[in-house]
Amino acid sequence: DIQMTQSPSSLSASVGDRVTITCRASQGISHSLAWYQQKPGKVPRLLIYSVSALQSGVPSRFSGSGFGTDFTLTISSLQPEDVATYYCQKYDRVPHTFGQGTRLEIK
Amino acid sequence: QAQLVESGGGVVQPGTSLTLSCTASEFTFSIYGIHWARQAPGKGLEWVSLISPEGNSQFYGDSVRGRFTVSRDNSKNTVYLHLNGLRGEDTAIYYCAKEANLWGIAGYFDLWGQGTLVTVSS
Numbered sequence: 314d315i316q317m318t319q320s321p322s323s324l325s326a327s328v329g330d331r332v333t334i335t336c337r338a339s340q341g342i343s344h345s346l347a348w349y350q351q352k353p354g355k356v357p358r359l360l361i362y363s364v365s366a367l368q369s370g371v372p373s374r375f376s377g378s379g380f381g382t383d384f385t386l387t388i389s390s391l392q393p394e395d396v397a398t399y400y401c402q403k404y405d406r407v408p409h410t411f412g413q414g415t416r417l418e419i420k
Numbered sequence: 421q422a423q424l425v426e427s428g429g430g431v432v433q434p435g436t437s438l439t440l441s442c443t444a445s446e447f448t449f450s451i452y453g454i455h456w457a458r459q460a461p462g463k464g465l466e467w468v469s470l471i472s473p474e475g476n477s478q479f480y481g482d483s484v485r486g487r488f489t490v491s492r493d494n495s496k497n498t499v500y501l502h503l504n505g506l507r508g509e510d511t512a513i514y515y516c517a518k519e520a521n522l523w524g525i526a527g528y529f530d531l532w533g534q535g536t537l538v539t540v541s542s
Contacts, residue, residue, distance in 0.1 A: 314482075345526070347528035347529070349465075349529075351465075356515065356532045356533070356534055356535060357465065357515070357529075357532055358532075359528060359529060359530055362520065362528040362530075368530070398464075400464065400465055402465075402467075402528065402529075404526055404527055404528050405526060406526055407467075407470055407479040407525070407526075408467050408479070408481050408482075409455065409467045409470070409529075410467060411457075411464060411465040411466065411467060412464075413464050414464040414465070
């Protein structure tokens, strides 16, 4: 099975900073990559699908890029409400594996 | 507004069984695959299972294959996850989630339920 590895595992940044989270697949998954945001005690929320397509209602400061095995989630200007854990997920075929998560905090 | 609601969680002893339900509303349930994912306390998300829209294909993660069974009743807009031979490491919040693609089984999750907690403890 394809493994999904995120880095870093945790991240602390200041309000207004540009933040980048990386997700690497152990084999190519084309553009079948999604990002989810999970705030503490809440249900995961879809942010981005097909590598770079923004889900309806998601602020434009979130963006995604990449292809094949290497992907990134970028927050262009970090806001206090972005404190959460972020997960990437492959969905080209089963299993729909998640990355281990990246915990984002405000410095 | 489209919604998924899980139920059936609880505290059970190791080796026992439990059935979780996921009931959908406000969308055409029978044309979407439904996934189960879980999250152990303080841990990340783990994909568990998928059932195809018509219920004729089921898929499982390695950690649950042979112990968990997924089924659906489209007349009741409900998917079931039957958990057998429960272990302490099965303790988690179990979420059901809807496939984004019509008739597909290779898509992202565009709708999640609120989750139901399963605790396996003696």
